[in-house]
Amino acid sequence: MTHINIASLEVGQEIGSIEFLLTRDSLVRYAGASGDFNPIHYRDDFAKSVGLDGVLAHGMLTMGAAVQVAVDWVGDPGRIVDYGVRFTKPVFVDAKDGAVLTVTGKIGEIDAENSIVRIDISAVAADLAVLGKAQARVRI
Amino acid sequence: MVNASVEGKTYAETDPYLVGREKIREFAHAVKASNSMHFDVLAAQAAGYLDVIAPPTFAVVIQERSLTSVLADKEADIDFSRVVHGDQRFIHARPIVAGDELTSQLTVASVKSLGAHAMVTFETKIHDAAKQLVCTAISTLVVRGAE
Numbered sequence: 001m002t003h004i005n006i007a008s009l010e011v012g013q014e015i016g017s018i019e020f021l022l023t024r025d026s027l028v029r030y031a032g033a034s035g036d037f038n039p040i041h042y043r044d045d046f047a048k049s050v051g052l053d054g055v056l057a058h059g060m061l062t063m064g065a066a067v068q069v070a071v072d073w074v075g076d077p078g079r080i081v082d083y084g085v086r087f088t089k090p091v092f093v094d095a096k097d098g099a100v101l102t103v104t105g106k107i108g109e110i111d112a113e114n115s116i117v118r119i120d121i122s123a124v125a126a127d128l129a130v131l132g133k134a135q136a137r138v139r140i
Numbered sequence: 141m142v143n144a145s146v147e148g149k150t151y152a153e154t155d156p157y158l159v160g161r162e163k164i165r166e167f168a169h170a171v172k173a174s175n176s177m178h179f180d181v182l183a184a185q186a187a188g189y190l191d192v193i194a195p196p197t198f199a200v201v202i203q204e205r206s207l208t209s210v211l212a213d214k215e216a217d218i219d220f221s222r223v224v225h226g227d228q229r230f231i232h233a234r235p236i237v238a239g240d241e242l243t244s245q246l247t248v249a250s251v252k253s254l255g256a257h258a259m260v261t262f263e264t265k266i267h268d269a270a271k272q273l274v275c276t277a278i279s280t281l282v283v284r285g286a287e
Contacts, residue, residue, distance in 0.1 A: 020172055033163075033170035034201055044256050050221075059225045064171030064197040071196070077175050077235065080196040084229030084278070104200075136196070 002074055006140050010048050015073040015105040015119060020065050022057050022091065022125075023098035029060040044095070056090040062101060062123060062130055063087075069134040070104035070119040079139045081116070086132035091125045101125045108135060115140045142218040142258040142283050144251045146216045146254045151209045154244040154270065156236045157202055161238040171195050191238035199230050206246035210262065216248070218260065218283055226259060226280040233273050241269040249260075249278070256285030 027041045036058055039046040047055050063085050069138035071077045093099045101123060121134040161181070168178035176183035180287045184192045211220050236242070249261040259282055265276040 026170075026172070030170040031251055032168045035204060060197060060200050060228065061171060063228060064173070064195060066176075067196050068171075068173055071173065071175050075175075077173070077195055078187065078189060078193050080232065082229070082231045083196050085203065086227040087225050 002076065002079065002140050003140050004074065004117075006110065006115060006117065008016055009107055009110055010014050010109050011110060013107045015107060016069050017102065017104040018069050020101040020103065022061070022065075022090050022093050022101055024055065024093060026061065026098070027055065027057055027093060030058050030064075034058065034060060035058065052090070054092050055095070056092050057088040057099065057101075059085075060127075062075060062091055063134075065101060065119050066103045066123045066131060066134060067136055069103045069121060070102070072140055073105060073119070074138050074140070080136050081139050082137035083135070085121075085134040087130075088127075088132040089128045089130045099125050101130070105136075142251050142260055143215055143217045144209075144253075146213070146248045147251045148248060149216075150247040151206060151213070153243050154202075154205045154209070156241040158207060159194065159236055159238055159240040159242060161192055164192050164198065164236075164238050167198050167201070168195050171197060189235070189237055193238075194236040195231060196232065196235075197228075197267055198236055199232075199277050200228070200276045202236075202242050202244045202266050202275075203246075203262075205269055205280060206244040206264050207262065207279070210248065218281075222282065222284045224282045226282045228280075229278040231276045231278070233275065235273060240274070242266050242274060244277075246255050246276065254282075258283045258285070
C-alpha cells in the first residue's frame with residue numbers, strides 16, 4: 001500500500017514536475033556508472049565527426065532522470081513495474097551551460113482493479129520534446 | 141546492413157552479474173535519483189526489500205552485457221558505429237536488489253527495414269540465481285544505412 005488513494009485520482013491530473021540540469025559532468029558520471037563510453041557523449045570533435053551538432057546526453061540518462069517524477073510521486077522506486085520511452089530528439093549538452101531537462105508527469109490511465117496507474121511523462125529540453133510515448137506503470 | 145535471418149535467434153546466457161550496493165548508489169546518483177531506498181538499507185528494508193533497490197532503468201547495465209554478444213556476432217552484421225537507440229522498455233517482475241546475481245539472455249525479436257535503415261528489436265530476459273524472472277528489457281536500435 002502507498003499513501004495514494006487510487007479512487008481520488010483523475011486522468012489528466014498532473015503529479016509533479018522536476019527540472020534537471022544536465023552538465024558534461026553528469027554525462028561523464030553516467031558513462032562511468034552505466035559503462036556506456038560512446039565518445040559522442042563527451043567529445044565534441046568526435047560528435048561533430050559523425051555529423052552531430054555537439055555532445056549529447058545518453059538517451060538512457062534522460063530516460064533514467066525522467067522517471068524520477070513518477071518515483072517521487074509514489075515514493076517507492078520498486079513500484080515502477082513497467083517503463084518505456086521512445087528517443088525522439090537528442091539533448092545537446094553545452095560544455096559551459098549544460099542543458100535543462102524539464103520533466104512533467106500526468107495520470108494517463110487508472111486501472112483500479114489491478115491497482116496500476118499509468119503515468120505519462122513529458123521531457124523537454126530547449127523547447128523540444130526529447131522523449132516520445134514515455135509511460136511508467138506504477139503499482140499503487 | 142542487418143542480417144534479417146537472425147530474427148528469432150537467441151544468444152547464450154551471460155555469466156552472472158552480482159549487483160553491488162555501491163553500484164546501485166553510484167547508478168542512482170548518475171540518473172539523479174534521490175529516493176532513499178537506493179542509498180539507505182534501512183529505508184529499503186522498511187519498505188519490505190532485503191537491501192537497497194536499483195532505479196527502474198538499472199537493468200540497462202545487465203541488458204548491455206547481452207547486447208555485446210549480438211553486436212560481436214558476425215552473422216548479425218550490425219555496425220555499431222551506425223546505431224542509434226530508438227526505444228527502450230523495462231518490464232519488472234520485481235525491482236533489482238543489491239545482492240542479486242543476474243543472468244541475461246537476449247533474443248532478436250524482430251528485424252525490419254525502414255527505407256535505407258534497419259530497426260532491430262531485442263528482448264532480454266533477466267533472471268536471478270533462483271531462475272526467477274526479474275525483468276524483461278526490450279530495446280530497439282535503429283541502424284542507419286550508408287549515405
